[in-house]
Amino acid sequence: MKETPLSNCERRFLLRAIEERKRLDGRQTYDYRSIRISFGTDYGCCVVELGKTRVLGQVSCELVSPKLNRATEGILFFNLELSQMAAPAFEPGRQSDLLVKLNRLLERCLRNSKCIDTESLCVVAGEKVWQIRVDLHLLNHDGNIIDAASIAAIVALCHFRRPDVSVQGDEVTLYTPEERDPVPLSIHHMPICVSFAFFQQGTFLLVDPSEREERVMDGLLVIAVNKHREICTIQSSGGIMLLNEQVLRCSKIAGVKVAEITELIQKALENDQKVRKEGGKFGFAESIAKQRITAFRMEKAPVDTSDVEEKAEEVLAAADPPPDLLSVSKPVLWTPGTAQIGEGVENSWGDLEDSEKEDEDEGGSDEAIILDGVRTDVGMEVSNTGSQEAPIVLSDSEEEETIILEPDKNPKKTRTQTISAKQEKAPSTTPVKKRRKKRTAN
Amino acid sequence: YVPVKGDHVIGIVTAKSGDIFKVDVGGSEPASLSYLAFEGATKRNRPNVQVMIGNFGFKKGKTSKYSEGYLNGSSCCFSSGTGVTLYHFIKISFSFLFLTRLLAPDCEILQEVGKLYPLEIVFGMNGRIWVKAKTIQQTLILANILEACEHMTADQRKQIFSRLAES
Numbered sequence: 001m002k003e004t005p006l007s008n009c010e011r012r013f014l015l016r017a018i019e020e021r022k023r024l025d026g027r028q029t030y031d032y033r034s035i036r037i038s039f040g041t042d043y044g045c046c047v048v049e050l051g052k053t054r055v056l057g058q059v060s061c062e063l064v065s066p067k068l069n070r071a072t073e074g075i076l077f078f079n080l081e082l083s084q085m086a087a088p089a090f091e092p093g094r095q096s097d098l099l100v101k102l103n104r105l106l107e108r109c110l111r112n113s114k115c116i117d118t119e120s121l122c123v124v125a126g127e128k129v130w131q132i133r134v135d136l137h138l139l140n141h142d143g144n145i146i147d148a149a150s151i152a153a154i155v156a157l158c159h160f161r162r163p164d165v166s167v168q169g170d171e172v173t174l175y176t177p178e179e180r181d182p183v184p185l186s187i188h189h190m191p192i193c194v195s196f197a198f199f200q201q202g203t204f205l206l207v208d209p210s211e212r213e214e215r216v217m218d219g220l221l222v223i224a225v226n227k228h229r230e231i232c233t234i235q236s237s238g239g240i241m242l243l244n245e246q247v248l249r250c251s252k253i254a255g256v257k258v259a260e261i262t263e264l265i266q267k268a269l270e271n272d273q274k275v276r277k278e279g280g281k282f283g284f285a286e287s288i289a290k291q292r293i294t295a296f297r298m299e300k301a302p303v304d305t306s307d308v309e310e311k312a313e314e315v316l317a318a319a320d321p322p323p324d325l326l327s328v329s330k331p332v333l334w335t336p337g338t339a340q341i342g343e344g345v346e347n348s349w350g351d352l353e354d355s356e357k358e359d360e361d362e363g364g365s366d367e368a369i370i371l372d373g374v375r376t377d378v379g380m381e382v383s384n385t386g387s388q389e390a391p392i393v394l395s396d397s398e399e400e401e402t403i404i405l406e407p408d409k410n411p412k413k414t415r416t417q418t419i420s421a422k423q424e425k426a427p428s429t430t431p432v433k434k435r436r437k438k439r440t441a442n
Numbered sequence: 443y444v445p446v447k448g449d450h451v452i453g454i455v456t457a458k459s460g461d462i463f464k465v466d467v468g469g470s471e472p473a474s475l476s477y478l479a480f481e482g483a484t485k486r487n488r489p490n491v492q493v494m495i496g497n498f499g500f501k502k503g504k505t506s507k508y509s510e511g512y513l514n515g516s517s518c519c520f521s522s523g524t525g526v527t528l529y530h531f532i533k534i535s536f537s538f539l540f541l542t543r544l545l546a547p548d549c550e551i552l553q554e555v556g557k558l559y560p561l562e563i564v565f566g567m568n569g570r571i572w573v574k575a576k577t578i579q580q581t582l583i584l585a586n587i588l589e590a591c592e593h594m595t596a597d598q599r600k601q602i603f604s605r606l607a608e609s
Contacts (some may be wrong), residue, residue, distance in 0.1 A: 005466055007454045017578050024582065 003089040006215050014216045018204050024212055025051075030253055032208045035261065037076055037268040041283035044160030045183065051210065052142035057137045057152035059160040063174070066122070066129040078107050080138070087141040102146055105235055106136075107226040109150055109191050113232035116157065117186040123165050124172060130162060132185065143210035146222055150193040155265055159272070181438055191232035192261050194254040195223040198240050205246075209254065221247070222253040228260040235366040260436020324385040386430055443468035443568035450567040459507050501583030540592045541565060554603045555584065 009137040014024070021029060033051030039048065067072060082090045110116070121130040134156060138150050161182030164175045189256050197209035206213060209220075219238025225231050231251060236242065309430045378392030446466065453465035456472060479504040493593075544552060545565060556560070559580050571588065577579040584605070587594040591599055 005454050007457055013578070013581070017582065020578055022578060022582060024585070026582070026586065037466065 003087075006212075010212075011216050014212060015199060018199050018206065018213075023206065024210065027208075029205065030257075032257060032261075033210070035151065035264060037151075038284065039159060039268075039272045039282065045283070045284075046152060046155045046159055047139075047284070048148050048155060049384070050144060050148040050151070050208070052140055053144060053148045053149040054139040055145070055152040056139055056415055057149075057156035059156045060133050060135070061160075061162045062131045062133070063123065064126050064131045065127060071126040072122045072129075073118040074129045076111055076118065077131060078110060078136070078153065079134065080104070080106055080117045080136040082138045082145075086138040090141070096319045101237070102149065105146055105193070105222060105233065106149055106153065109193055110134075110153055110157075110233075111235040113189075113191045113224070113226075115154070115187055115189050115191055115226070115232075117188060120186045124167060128172065132157075132160075132162075141211060143212070143214050144195050144208050145213070146193050146366050147195050147208060148291065150191070150224065151265070152262065154187075154190045154192060157185060158190070158269055160185055160263070162333075167283070172432060189226040189228060189230070190262055191224045191226045192258045193222050193224045193233070194257050196250050198238070202240050202242055202246065204392065205250070207257065223251055225251070225254045227259050227260045229255040233290070271373045445473065446567070450566060451568045452564060452570040452572055453568075467566075468570070487575045535582065540569065541569060541571070546590075551588075551599065554599065555587060556602070558606055559584070 017024070023029075025033070027033070033053075034049075034089065036049040038047050038049075042058075067075065082099055082102075083090070084090050114130070121132065123129055135155050136152055136156075138145055138149070161177075161184050163177065163199050164180040164183050166173050166175070184317060195208060196208045198204070198219045198221065199206070199215055199217055201218060207215075209217060214220075218240070219236065219242075221242065222233070222237075223231060223237045224233035231254075234247075234251075243307070260393030272282060317354070443451075448608070451467045451473075453467040453473060453475075455463045456466050457464040460473040462476050465472050465475050479542075485529060552563070559575050560578070562572075562574040566572070571585050573581055573588070575584055587606075590602070594602075
């Protein structure tokens with residue numbers, strides 16, 4: 001599918017908003033979106049949500065023979081995939097440029113920084129080493145894939161446990177998880193990518209661009225830093241000219257942000273560890289059940305003309321812990337009413353839709369008479385049900401034969417009267433027929 | 443979006459070809475809009491769609507079932523023929539269900555929103571809404587409110603609106 005083109009007026013609006021230091025979702029220039037980390041039942045499986053951008057990471061391992069020129073080192077393999085559900089524009093063959101760029105950046109960030117001790121992955125020098133494979137899947141694209149992917153990769157690697165191996169002389173014993181507890185990988189440090197988007201030839205800068213902002217940005221600067229403030233990777237794309245003081249400033253900001261994110265990751269890992277030890281429930285089933293309720297929750301909304309930000313979510317989730325949005329063991333504290341409402345609303349909307357349709361039916365006759373000029377917004381009479389089945393071909397003669405009836409009586413009437421194969425149509429089509437008849441009558 | 447005859451849609455002009463504009467309405471094919479559909483346009487005096495690619499206009503959709511959409515721009519088309527530059531607006535995408543709720547005759551959401559600030563809203567049945575208010579801040583607020591209102595109950599909405607009204 002093609003991407004919806006970004007209209008000029010939207011682009012202008014976004015740029016003007018950025019000039020006034022306002023972002024679409026009410027963040028400040030250096031604010032990250034809320035990061036949520038949840039773990040699956042397997043070791044090494046995690047889902048990271050950066051706002052609405054979601055990345056699933058899975059680590060697996062295998063015993064293989066090492067590369068010839070590196071006989072004592074394990075092998076690391078990274079793979080990022082842009083799933084088609086992430087954005088309509090992602091198709092199996094089409095997103096290659098972006099994909100290649102992201103993959104390369106991720107590899108440089110994680111492999112070249114030597115965050116994982118590959119020597120420790122060696123089992124028998126020259127013969128058997130561990131091959132660690134990190135698979136990342138982008139589940140939803142709302143901007144800033146690279147940050148989310150790097151967080152997911154590092155979290156998955158930290159979470160992963162490989163089977164224990166012991167070597168006695170020439171004998172190598174591989175223990176199953178039941179025999180001996182699996183062993184974590186030895187990770188030196190956690191490099192995390194931070195993205196900076198530049199606008200207006202480098203005048204304005206935003207951290208963690210969302211999808212809209214990414215579309216209008218001039219260039220992107222990605223800096224991968226670890227919590228010891230060591231820069232692991234730095235990449236600038238888009239061809240913008242940056243001053244060296246800008247780059248230095250960005251690296252400082254990145255250092256601060258990464259410290260916060262690393263803390264968050266540590267907490268999430270600890271929580272998961274605790275839950276597993278205590279034998280509590282862990283895994284996606286637990287966290288996703290809660291997320292489903294929060295899926296209807298809106299994040300902050302910029303409200304208020306006097307530059308004081310109010311958060312819509314404060315209304316919705318009174319007791320929700322705002323800063324550390326973790327997973328598993330931290331339940332989302334919904335007041336019972338709102339949790340119910342979250343699911344109850346879903347059901348009642350179904351009813352609303354039906355009752356609305358019938359109301360529109362009754363109101364439809366009046367609206368047909370009223371001239372279009374009265375309503376400044378879109379006339380709805382033709383909209384709702386008309387769109388539900390586009391290929392209705394009703395000849396005029398048929399329409400005039402149908403008689404106005406109560407909506408619930410219509411199914412019986414139309415089945416006997418209409419000649420063509422409309423009989424198979426669901427009863428919900430009958431309000432349409434009634435409406436069309438009225439329109440032709442006027 | 444599946445184009446339907448008689449729908450009002452918001453489209454984005456993507457290309458000029460011959461005598462028509464190609465407009466993206468979110469359907470499977472682009473729709474076509476003739477030059478002559480704009481106010482004050484004649485064959486000699488072509489509409490000055492200033493910044494061609496990516497502008498949008500509000501049009502009445504008249505799409506036939508089989509061929510690609512043909513738009514009859516009988517309703518106003520701004521940003522083109524009139525040459526008005528548009529400020530302070532934003533286009534957002536919405537689910538269809540929410541749109542129909544908003545378009546119901548006595549929509550509370552719209553009334554409450556209208557009490558807050560003077561604003562202009564245009565709804566397109568292809569799931570796009572165009573919002574304009576006096577300042578950028580207000581427009582952003584409106585856009586976010588509309589997005590949030592989709593999943594809120596009436597009580598929660600009232601709370602938010604009352605908080606806004608105070609500040």
